[in-house]
Amino acid sequence: MNQHWSLERKFMILICILIAIIMFMVTAVYIYIEREQAHELIGHQALTTAVVVSEIPEVKQVLTIGSNPEEIQPLIENIRVQSGAEFIVIGDVEGIRYTHPEPDKVGQAMVGGDNEGALVYGDSYISLAEGSLGASVRGKTPIYDEYEQIIGVVSVGFMISYVDSIFRQGLMGFVLWLVLIFMVGLVGSILLAKSIRRDTFGLEPYQIARIYKEKGAILESIKEGVIATDQKGCITVLNQSAKEILAISSEAVGQPIKEVMSESEIAHVLASEKATGQYETFYGEKQLLVRYQTIDDDGIYAGKVASFQDRLGIQEIINTLSEVQQYSQDLRAQTHEYTNKLYAISGWLQLGHTKKALSFIHQEIGQQKEYEQVLFEQIQDPTIQAILIGKLSKASEKKITFLLNEESMLNYTWPVETTAAMVTIIGNVLDNAFDAVSEVVEPKVEIFLTDIGHDLIIEVADNGAGITLENIDKVLEQGFTTKEGSHRGFGLALVQAALKDLKGSIEITKNEPKGTIVNLYIPKVRGDSNECLDFRG
Known part of the structure; x- marks a missing residue:
């Protein structure tokens, strides 16, 4: 025998799988969007810091008159610490560093290959590049002299690992919310299953399916015609005998009874909650014996059922039974008559x-x-x-x-x-x-x-x-x-x-x-x- 899962178990497993798939998809989208937003947010912070540094007079003086770079190193380092940046590097038009968090790298060429936009085209932008300290998100902007000539570039960077750490902090909160949603979905699936089971009178889905098949087989096997309507008067059930007796097709299911069986007593009764009908009625030239039954749904009218059969078929059965009874009586009469005659013959013989x-x-x-x-x-x-x-x-x-x-x-x-x-x-x-x-x-x-x-x-x-x-x-x-x-x-x-x-x-x-x-x-x-x-x- 096939093993069937209970409704609670089936709902719990299926809804959990569905929630898990949705959570996975949402998480993937969240990670992509949040990571991009984190990069963009840190990039704007880096670019803003770079623009501020590019306007400092001491920075412009160092690049213009060739002063000692060490004079601005403490200033830049102080700004770096306050902004939280990993590095603030100032370079000349040749890309030679004037400042760097690691003093021994001052005087060396800037690494990353992403200075062209600032030094050549004068653009301020955000870039992602691999530098001497590692992969970083950078804000770059040109430095102009008093004649609006590009004299250098400012590069402010935050390490990718730092950006990812900020992203991971938000992700942990998001995951906690996902777990909560999963638990709510699990509890909801159980409550939903119990509610549906109450509506189905405690029957499991496979039991309902079996009852539905059995009902169909029973309806098709009985000789009486059966037709049912809902509260709106539309046909919901129509068995084969009803199709043959009433000469209607399966397409009638779902249609209003008054349209399928227009101007008939059966249609009038089935289409109205309060209408009643006679036990004997005519449909076309056929005389039918009909029984009506109202469908009650906890005190609410839910439709009607009519079962009927051709009176001619019943009359044939009655006639047959009547004649069988008549034959039985005739046989008893014949037996009785011949018994009397035998008694008479026996008497005459005994009397000589x-x-x-x-x-x-x-x-x-x-x-x-x-x-x-x-x-x-x-x-x-x-x-x-x-x-x-x-x-x-x-x-x-x-x-x-x-x-x-x-x-x-x-x-x-x-x-x-x-x-x-x-x-x-x-x-x-x-x-x-x-x-x-x-x-x-x-x-x-x-x-x-x-x-x-x-x-x-x-x-x-x-x-x-x-x-x-x-x-x-x-x-x-x-x-x-x-x-x-x-x-x-x-x-x-x-x-x-x-x-x-x-x-x-x-x-x-x-x-x-x-x-x-x-x-x-x-x-x-x-x-x-x-x-x-x-x-x-």
Whole structure:
């Protein structure tokens, strides 16, 4: 497993390295600038002293009338001591020394080769040269007689070692400040790391990165669409399912939700702190089930999250579960019915009524063969076969005569994706017919199926009480029922929703002399046109 540094340690090391680099660069610049300034400052001091010495009358007299140089040596030496200079040298136009801190060098030529500017051009300047005493910073100026003629030169110098010692004194103070700054930076890095860690709920950066990756993987793996906005109503999160359901691209992230999903309830709710929305809403032609959640940041509104999914997908799951439950009930009914028949046969045999038992068995076999001929020879679709077998058993248990019209003929096999819808349509229509004849003395339900043309036509007829004129327009409404009890009135509403998906239609008419006929028309090739609902009394 990879070892990760803590946030405090990482901040401390990285900031210390950064401060060290900055300190090194600043120190280099400081040394260069301060050294140059020190040289310049000492040079100006040397030049000022040289100018003052060049104006002393005794100096000019020595150079003019050729007096003994020793006469001005004490004077110059006194000035040198008071100014702090390393040397003050007076030379004639030939560069021969008249004064020097070391008397034995008086009378010798000046060393350094930097007298030309003063003796030839009459300039006053600062120079850096190697003299008899060593490298020094010098101030040089010409000496003029009363006729403004150059008669000599004054050279005042400070040794480089002296200049550097002054520079080093300033450098030590600068280094102490650098150490203090480094310590402040170190403490600041630790405090900053602790502050950031509090803001990140005590999580290390690598932990935050892992959570971010996990969140992305989770968002992309769930089937529900998820879209989140910040307090300004701009999109911050958008998973793949949301892109597919809403038909928007990844470029929508960062844009205002009202621009991406204009004139929609979802956009209105997500863009406003106080707005609320319905659990069911429409976006375009899609009916969505939506849940909203506000993001709270310590009592401050920070945005909203909406999770949603297409109602059609949920409805398919509900239909599938409903039919599984229905199949389970049908199988129990079939088992119960056959158990009763076996008990009856067993009883007849025990009582010696062998002929009656044989007659009953032959009757059942004949009826079964009749059903099997129509089911397995004339109806090719396995889904419809399974539905009808289940309903035959249910009708037998309820003592309902369930007739499968001998002229029924289905040669078309429906695609797998239509299975749930077909189960919902046929199953619920037959269940409603069974309920309609439950109180009839001789209950009878008949079904006819054909697909000779372009549509699958299913006709279910019963001899029940029928539907009154005032209720015929309400039977497809969800929750409407003429039966007592709750959780009823959903059968035909589910049929209508499934027909809409298959682009089919339903027609309800009266059966003569009594009862109801339900005709279903389902196109084999589904187009883009909406279904037509036709009610005829």
